[in-house]
Amino acid sequence: DSGVTQTPKHLITATGQRVTLRCSPRSGDLSVYWYQQSLDQGLQFLIQYYNGEERAKGNILERFSAQQFPDLHSELNLSSLELGDSALYFCASSGGLGTRTDTQYFGPGTRLTVL
Amino acid sequence: GNSVTQMEGPVTLSEEAFLTINCTYTATGYPSLFWYVQYPGEGLQLLLKATKADDKGSNKGFEATYRKETTSFHLEKGSVQVSDSAVYFCALSAGAGKSTFGDGTTLTVKP
Numbered sequence: 001d002s003g004v005t006q007t008p009k010h011l012i013t014a015t016g017q018r019v020t021l022r023c024s025p026r027s028g029d030l031s032v033y034w035y036q037q038s039l040d041q042g043l044q045f046l047i048q049y050y051n052g053e054e055r056a057k058g059n060i061l062e063r064f065s066a067q068q069f070p071d072l073h074s075e076l077n078l079s080s081l082e083l084g085d086s087a088l089y090f091c092a093s094s095g096g097l098g099t100r101t102d103t104q105y106f107g108p109g110t111r112l113t114v115l
Numbered sequence: 116g117n118s119v120t121q122m123e124g125p126v127t128l129s130e131e132a133f134l135t136i137n138c139t140y141t142a143t144g145y146p147s148l149f150w151y152v153q154y155p156g157e158g159l160q161l162l163l164k165a166t167k168a169d170d171k172g173s174n175k176g177f178e179a180t181y182r183k184e185t186t187s188f189h190l191e192k193g194s195v196q197v198s199d200s201a202v203y204f205c206a207l208s209a210g211a212g213k214s215t216f217g218d219g220t221t222l223t224v225k226p
Contacts, residue, residue, distance in 0.1 A: 002158065033214075043159075043204065043216040056212020090158055098211035100147045101166045106158035 003027065004107035006091050012113045018079040021110045025072055025093030031055065032074040033094070033104060034066055038087040048098055049074055055098055081114045088112075117142040121205045121217035128195055128224050136190040136220050138179075138205035146207040148172075148181050148188040153202045153219070162190075162203070195224045 003026035013019055025032050034046040036059075045058035049068035060066075063081075068074045078085060088111050092104040122137040140148065147166040151159040163172030168183035177192045188205060205217040 002160065004158070042218045045212060045214055048212050050211075058212055092158075100145070100208045100210045100213070102208070103149075103161050103164065104214070106151075106160070108156070108158045 002105040002107065004091060004093050004105050006089075006107040006110050008110060009108070010111050010113075012115065013081060014115055015081055015083060017081050017114075018077065019081065019112065021076040021078070021089050021091075021112075023074045023076070023091030023093075023107060025074070025091075026105055029093035029095050029105070030072065031094045031096065031098050031102070032068055032072070033092040033098070034060075034074070034076050035090040035092065036087045037090060037109070043090075046076070050097055078112070083114050086112055086114045117146065117207060117209055117213065117215045119205050119207055119215050119217040121203075122220050124202075124219070125221040125223060128222070130197055130224055130226050131194045132224075134190070134192040134195045134199075134222070136203055136205075136222070138188045138190065138217060140186050140188065140205075140207050140215075142186075142207055142209055142215075144209055146209040146213075148179070149206040149208065150177070150179055150188070150190050151204040151206060151216075153204065155201075159204060195222070197224045197226055200224045 005024045046060040048056040088109045092106045094102040149164045150162040163174045165172040165181035
């Protein structure tokens with residue numbers, strides 16, 4: 001158990017809908033990262049927050065947004081969903097800013113299915 | 116940009132066989148290198164890491180050495196067990212937002 005929790009575990013929804021994925025980092029970790037894992041594109045970095053502020057942005061679509069709250073939990077919002085958004089979404093956390101030596105601890109993921 | 120290329124799977128071995136999963140990378144600067152393992156239905160877990168050239172990471176019998184001259188970080192284990200069956204990811208990190216993962220190699224170990 002990494003100490004990172006994600007809810008829900010599974011989510012099934014329809015095209016055009018909006019969903020929210022939630023992540024609680026390990027106790028004491030200030031950075032939260034979001035990743036998308038799909039069969040055709042592998043594991044892709046989406047976005048990182050550090051202590052409530054956006055720190056780095058990756059291949060995140062404009063239809064997707066995220067935030068980190070004062071209690072350090074984070075939410076990833078996905079809107080206008082398309083079939084291609086079906087994937088596993090992982091949250092990870094680390095203690096620091098996200099330097100090259102930081103270890104990221106991954107949650108169990110949320111499996112999103114868009115029908 | 117940065118990239119990680121790892122050995123295509125799936126890899127199937129018998130218990131107690133020697134394991135090598137190749138990983139090479141392309142990066143500017145001096146990244147850190149990682150191996151993660153993913154068991155079915157779970158998230159990625161750090162297996163080992165190395166933060167500078169010639170460092171050797173090791174854990175649970177697995178080893179990998181950061182080779183700058185060959186831009187490689189091959190994963191090895193002398194004697195695999197059925198419980199090692201999983202997907203293995205090689206990754207590099209060059210700083211915030213600059214983590215790049217390989218496509219993963221599926222290992223199946225048969226008794």
